[in-house]
Amino acid sequence: MGNTSYLETIKTARELFEDLSFSYPGEWKKKGESRKIIGFLPIYIPKEIIHAAGMLPVGIFGAGDRIPVIKGDAYFQSYICHLPRTVIELVLNGNFDDFDGFIFPSICDVIRNLSGIFQLKIKDKFVRYLDFPQNFEESIGGVFYRSELERLITDFEKMNGIKVTPEKLNASIVLYNENRRLMQELELIRNTDPYKIPAVDFYLVQRAGNVMSVEDHNDYLKKLLPLLQDSNFEKEDKIRVVVSGSFCEQPPIGLIKTIENAGCYIVEDDFQLGHRWHSKDINYKTDDPIGSLVDSYLNDSTYSSAVYEGDKPKGDLLANRVKELKADGVIFCAPSFCDPALLDRPLLEKAMDRHHIKHSNFQYHENLGQFHVIKEQAGTFADMIKLWE
């Protein structure tokens, strides 16, 4: 069991996670006339730009099993993932009434269609389908991405009159660099000693970073990190796994707990991949911070099923990461009907076979309530590795 301060700190993150009325962003907004809330869908958006425009980026990751889907099913066919149904349900129920705009990153057709439904249903708010380049040459993808970011900045300026100057954008980059470094510190603790922070707690801390302001989340992490040094969770005999494929629709908390309880320490996952999209600090000592964001996206971003792999095969990158982390295996855990994750899976599995890395797989949906089959499967995977590896 963790100590009292630790439990209190995690409780804050859990309350934010459970609050589907988004009261933290609502309170934040009340503190200034020009303040706006911009919701964003997975996986990644350049939050620095939203921050520099005096706005709060807030992640929208569905509602899991916390609301019944009554109206949402009428908008989508049955054979797609679950996330857009709860997102529509939230918008129709008024949970996003305080929000001023929404950004839909270009990761799949479902997200594209969802952005269209938002445009039809909430005509008085800003809705942007943000296209990311799939070409990583500066003269092609770089030019295109810059134009997308400049268009975004122009639209934000129209919303609240705040000009995004290079100075403001650089200051925002500094804050997000700090946030990424603090998150990396936390990840490093989990990579090496995963017993020090349960997987669910780690997840909740990440989720908090998609609701809190970056300033508050930085303070939060600075408070949490020293507490982990005194962590009194006991180390157990579990295998070390990397979980891959859950970067958009989120696994239920119960599923994350089940994997761990079944004998698998999660040393890395992609549930909240946006937090580690950039592997290095973004340059802020420049007159052209938009160029810095573009450069970092082109050259220092992580691999993902939503991005063309070019000359860097994702399977090999995942295998290398598994080896770096000294993980015992990979659990491919993707939402049912998730095209990007499930189309990549055979390629990734083949790559694991090539690299002699053990793997297992299952699918979920965000409101899954029964985990015993997954517990048996993850438990068998752990036992197999413990007995025969």
Ligand code: SF4
């Ligand atoms: S879960 Fe997969 S298919 Fe569904 S919106 Fe997300 S990326 Fe697209």
